Amino acid sequence: MTDLRWGLLATGTIAAEFAAGVEQSRHGVLAAVASRTAERARDFATRYEIPKAYNSYEALLADPEVDAVYVATPHALHEEWAIRAAEAGKHVLCEKPLTITAADAEKVIDAARRNDVFLMEAFMYRLHPQTRRLVELIECGAIGEVRAVDVTFSFDSDENDAARLGDPALGGGGILDVGCYCTSLARLVSQAATGIPAVEPTRVTGMARLTESGVDEFAMGLLRLPGDIIAQLSCGYLLTQDDHIRIYGTTGQLYVPKPAWIHELRAPGVSTIVLTPSGGEPDVIEIEATQGVYAREADYVAAHVADRQGPELTWAETLANLRTLDRWRTAVGYGR
Ligand SMILES: NC(=O)c1ccc[n+]([C@@H]2O[C@H](COP(=O)([O-])OP(=O)(O)OC[C@H]3O[C@@H](n4cnc5c(N)ncnc54)[C@H](OP(=O)(O)O)[C@@H]3O)[C@@H](O)[C@H]2O)c1
Known part of the structure; x- marks a missing residue:
């Protein structure tokens, strides 16, 4: 290479x-x-x-x-x-x-x-070994049939971020900045459960608190996804929440207390996924990342440059996520 x-x-x-x-x-x-x-x-x-x-x-x-x-x-x-x-x-x-x-x-x-x-x-989190392990667990039926997803990415921004994210001319708002991870993750779960690539929701609804400048400072979304999976999403850029992923299936649940996108997991180290079978004890699965997220991303581009697309982040995947974001933003009031 x-x-x-x-x-x-x-x-x-x-x-x-x-x-x-x-x-x-x-x-x-x-x-x-x-x-x-x-x-x-x-x-x-x-x-x-x-x-x-x-x-x-x-x-x-x-x-x-x-x-x-x-x-x-x-x-x-x-x-x-x-x-x-x-x-x-x-x-x-x-x-x-x-x-x-x-x-x-x-x-x-x-x-x-x-x-x-x-x-x-x-979308560097898609390349993180924690995300890959999450997909494997769903694909191998570790929690049975997936029914529901609950995902939050929300933070209270500093002055620099607040200025950029409060400006409609710069594409401000929490949905585009961090809600995009929530839609990406919820769609990934549906994809792992159904085998449909670049999957898209059949229904998107949502609500948001808009700033005076007209961007979403805090938003929630509900998606109905292939596999008859319902996902609730929460995001914002002026509100601290507990970032997490929870995936509920017919025989158990998966809990990611620190998703691969959070700051702490950008460096090499160990992250966890908690697998709890229905009626059973939680099993804490540890996943080691030997490379930082951006080093991995740069190497991933080098590895796939000849193919013109990254297999996890194809052009179809990007379009499917952006169409979902278009619908979520429309649902909360953009364009009205
Ligand atoms: N993947 C991730 O982990 C991750 C994390 C954070 C952000 N992001 C993404 O990265 C992008 C940048 O975010 P950031 O946090 O780096 O923002 P930032 O700190 O505000 O930096 C943006 C940079 O863009 C340049 N720029 C060009 N035109 C500009 C304009 N009209 N107004 C302001 N800056 C302008 C500036 O550099 P010069 O003045 O030097 O040209 C500025 O330093 C966003 O799209 C965000 O979604 C990704």
Whole structure:
């Protein structure tokens, strides 16, 4: 496998975490970083020993020594920069959500297809061994037939995140920022239970508390999914809740007290899934992750770049999740 030379678009929180991940990856090399300002690009390049710092995203895309681009801007800018990166012949790993709507995602996927480049939405939790173990447990019938899913991802953001997430022009709101993990996980459970790839709900309803700026600060959703599974989702960016996953089946339940997306599990270490058979004692299953999530993600892109899609995070998967998010956002009042 040849090493991928990465160019990073933006210098915010997640760009820094990904840069550290590439440093720890086996098949990634930090080649360049771009910022809207020269100073931020230089500072970031110094911090992560990146050889090239560009004061515009365009300049990085013109660099022939960059193979793959990581798009780490606020959501609303993903579409433009993922398309421009693909048109510059770069492979693209784009932060979640790939775009604001499924229709926008079609345009990005079309650009990747036309330019014959790799494209993946950066849902790193899908690659974590805990998530893979959860899928195996459902597939092997550890809790019988799945009936219900309960998933929460919600946090009280700091000033920087609150500004970005409160701004409708940047694609603000909790549903797009963290609710996207809830829909992704609920759909994954349905997929594992039914074998249907890129599965989509048959019904989506929801409610939200909207901010004065008109974005969802706290939202709940209900999905009816193939396999006759009902999922309740909860997310928000101004409210601390206990993040968790609970999956109830006809012969037992699975409980994930710390899902793979939480901050603590981004580093290598041990996570757990609690399997409780109906009427039985809980069995705490320990799962070891030997690599951090972003190092794993960078290596995953290197491993699948020739296929143009990641098998766990295909273009069909991204579209199915975004269509679900479109419906959830419509249900809570967007577009009215
Ligand atoms: N997968 C994960 O674990 C994870 C975790 C957190 C966030 N994310 C995703 O990553 C993306 C960025 O989140 P973040 O937390 O890194 O945000 P952030 O800290 O606010 O950083 C965003 C960066 O984007 C650039 N940018 C370009 N245009 C901008 C604009 N109009 N306003 C503000 N910034 C702009 C800025 O870098 P320059 O000024 O240097 O260009 C800024 O530092 C989001 O889409 C989010 O969903 C993913």
